[in-house]
Amino acid sequence: MQSRDKFKIISEMARRRGFFWQSYEIYGGVSGFITLGPLGSTLKRKIEDKLRDFFIRKLGLFEIETSVIMPGKVLEASGHVKAFQEPMVECNKCTRKFRADHLLLEFAGMNETDTEKLSLQNLMGEINKRGIHCPECGGNFGEPKRFLTMFETTIGPYSEAVGYGRPEAAQGIFVEYKRIYECARKKLPLGxxxxxxxxxxxxxxxQGPIRLREFTIMDLEFFFDPEKPQCTMLKEVENETLRLLHGKMVLKGVEEPIEVTVKEALSKRLIATEWQAFFMVLSKRFLTELGVPENKQRFIEKQDWERAHYSVQGYDQQVYLDRWGWVEVSGHNYRTDYDLKCHMESSGVDMTAFKEHEQPIEKEEVTVKPITSKIGPAFKDDTSKVVKLLSTLDPRELEVSFKKQGFHIVESFKILPQHVKIVHKKVKEKGKRFIPHVVEPSFGLDRLFYVTLEYAYKTKEGRTLLSLPRDLAPVEIGVFPLMSKDGLPEKARQVYQLLINSGFKVEYDESGxxxxxxxxxxxxGTxxxxxxxxKTLxxxxxxxxDRNTWRQVxxxxxxxPELFHAYFSYKKEFKELK
RNA sequence: GCGGCCGUCGUCUAGUUUGGUUAGGACAUCAGCCUGCCACGCUGACGACCCGGGUUCGAAUCCCGGCGGCCGCACCA
Known part of the structure; x- marks a missing residue:
């Protein structure tokens, strides 16, 4: 490890100039939290807005805002409470900690479905029973404990109601899905x-902004009909290439990704769904616009055991960073109907979508109507039980029985044709209900923020230069009087005011x-x-x-004002400013 | 959370081994002079021993605890 890598250099610069630093410094600092300074908060906001523009505005999707604290129920339903806690055991001798379930997987040949079912006590029992000792020093283990990596709280000061800080924003979308779907006038696909x-x-x-306890993410849940998974915008991206390391390559230890077009990736089933491929291309383009060259980006498929509990296929978008190598900046998961299904089951609220068949399907519906005036006298006290049983019967089965033997036996009751009326009705089934499937691109904003800084960092003639994309630069224009005398500062202040009034972020500087x-x-990076x-006078x-070339016009x-507006919206290049 | 190493102006650091002047320098910042386009020069100013406790006549220096950092182990859904 170099002693002064880019992370260190950038962190120093960031502290000095006000991009970011560790929070609570005056109390010694707390790891996992950073503060974005005056420049950093603007830079991050601009990245956020660009993301918004790219993925939400241009695609006509929706953005919502939901609370960070979630009631326990929500995260229990979604599976997070279970997935975010790990049973740990500590070696009494060497105090090393291990995942209790991993020990059983590795040394006792148990499989995951077995270990998942075990309670803490049972885990301990299994470990003792199978004679598992510390793999490092051979010592015995202490009592297993649960480590919950969600922030837990109670909702309301005297309340017992457990709440958690959300570990992902996505659940906010799933729990509000029903109403959003209505806002969207019940149309799919819906993002x-x-x-x-x-x-x-x-x-x-x-790792500074790379791994935080409180961080900013964009979760985008894209809902579609699993029977109509075609991406309507595929044409626009199908010939674009992606650098992929699919699961089999990763297993073989291949390092160099293959470059495939979206079309190929889909036809070879390297990517499970068209929409996911579409969002992967967009993500690649987005990172490129943040200043990361394509050969410093790749998508790596997650193995079964690495994926989140809700995902059936997942690719991580990674960017190469000087200090840590390949680091995830976005995740692309196919969550299927997992989340909506969980919340439907847990809340009892129907969140299915309805779709019409192209042609209504004609069906014959058969129902059994009990004739109570006949059943009553025949079954006396058991009447209500019989009526109930009849409602659970398959009418067709009943009909067949009557035809074959003239009666039907349910439990101990003999049902005769005169006890019921079998109605045949032709119905037109206009459509059917289904749970939408979801592909999810999910971005870590703080990582994008750091990645942008690292890729903007350059040196020129021994000086530091941040070649931030112009639409992201926190300060857009610097205004300077050549000398701080002879009326130049006064004139420069007028120019400053003109640019401020035209909507730019401008800084005036006459010092030195x-x-x-x-x-x-x-x-x-101005x-x-x-x-x-x-001459101005x-x-x-x-x-x-120009910041990058130091050329002047x-x-x-x-x-x-007009020229600069054109420049910052990429309608004019620097050369065209003269 | 464990183990090893570490923590000095805004930043980079000297000083810690062997306790003892006003904790030194460089860069940055600010003020002034200078300066007709790329961190010029000069003068000055501001500015630090991570926090708490202990040992001692005296602690940046030694000891203990906490917080934080780096590396390794584990964790990163």
């Missing part, structure tokens, strides 16, 4: 996103020499510098300086 904080009480978060001010601006010099022109002050 819903949440951008917000999530909490995970990580055992040992150590001009070169130093350029250097300061470069270090925080794309453009406007310098007021002696004569003809009202200023120089405009000249233009009239009154042209600046």
């Amino acid at each position: 819903v996103a949440i951008i917000g904080h999530a909490l995970r009480n990580e055992i040992s978060p150590r 020499a001009i070169g130093r001010r350029y250097a300061r601006a470069d270090e925080v 794309p453009l510098g406007v310098t007021v010099d002696y 004569e003809d009202d022109t200023v120089t405009i300086r 000249r233009n009239k002050v009154h042209n600046l």
